């Protein structure tokens with residue numbers, strides 16, 4: 001498959017204001033790509049750097065290291081006027097459609113805005129594109145003259161999706177696009193995204209907390225912890241057979257409806273990940289960021305950062321999967337000398 005978007009050793013460091021001006025490395029050496037028409041899921045706990053990656057791709061947050069390549073062009077540090085060339089092909093849908101829609105603007109004007117910015121010729125074509133787009137996202141035809149506040153959360157997210165898809169983009173960054181919706185509405189919006197993807201061949205960078213949901217939509221998944229990629233590879237495989245201790249912990253954290261299954265998951269999680277005080281403990285500066293919480297932690301984990309190690313069609317950053325790391329519980333056998 002041809003690569004549409006590539007992230008190569010991407011780094012984003014924020015310097016917090018205040019006396020100490022401590023730098024926060026929100027994204028640390030992140031590498032993955034998205035093929036034409038592919039959906040890649042980006043998951044991880046709160047603060048793991050998902051939004052920052054999405055914003056760096058969109059040019060909303062400056063990268064402090066590494067590269068973002070889109071259609072073979074390095075877009076990491078483009079000037080605003082050069083980035084404007086990508087405005088139509090790179091779009092975004094955010095979690096809270098209400099804050100990304102101007103309440104004083106009708107839905108029709110909001111959906112038309114990105115098209116107007118691209119200079120779509122003539123009023124008749126603009127009106128046709130906007131009404132066609134609203135129909136595609138299953139909003140009533142009179143939505144065009146109404147204001148965002150009269151719509152439900154799910155309908156407003158449909159407006160946000162119509163706006164993003166109006167320019168016929170190649171890639172849409174969906175940052176927690178369905179997380180704020182109730183379960184039934186989530187399913188409806190997910191179905192809509194699947195339909196649009198099939199109709200338009202768009203690629204999605206789908207950011208969410210919930211691994212089963214991401215595995216349902218995405219072909220591949222990237223698992224982040226403290227700004228670093230812990231595991232990446234085929235979404236369904238990673239969901240069904242997580243290998244990295246952090247991915248295992250994430251799988252067990254998903255809430256369920258069956259109390260007995262929930263109890264079993266809680267017990268399994270207690271055996272899989274050290275929580276509470278370990279959760280707050282700072283990671284070792286040289287080693288694995290997950291070490292304070294990992295049940296498989298060994299000396300090497302505290303002193304050396306795990307390298308990205310290919311394991312079948314996955315890549316894992318864990319000493320257990322690196323046969324040369326010296327970890328006592330190495331999960332991969334060494335090749336014969």
Ligand SMILES: Nc1ncnc2c1ncn2[C@@H]1O[C@H](COP(=O)(O)OP(=O)(O)OP(=O)(O)O)[C@@H](O)[C@H]1O
Nearest residue numbers: 014015016024026045046047048049050051052053
């Ligand atoms: N503008 C900023 N200035 C300073 N620190 C920031 C800024 N934006 C994000 N951060 C920090 O970067 C880290 C990653 O944040 P980010 O919002 O990307 O995480 P996230 O995975 O999207 O979390 P969530 O699931 O809560 O949305 C966090 O430690 C956050 O506090």
Ligand code: SF4
Nearest residue numbers: 288291294301318319
């Ligand atoms: S490198 Fe060590 S601490 Fe990190 S996840 Fe693997 S076993 Fe756990």
Ligand SMILES: [Mg+2]
Nearest residue numbers: 050051052176
């Ligand atoms: Mg976020």
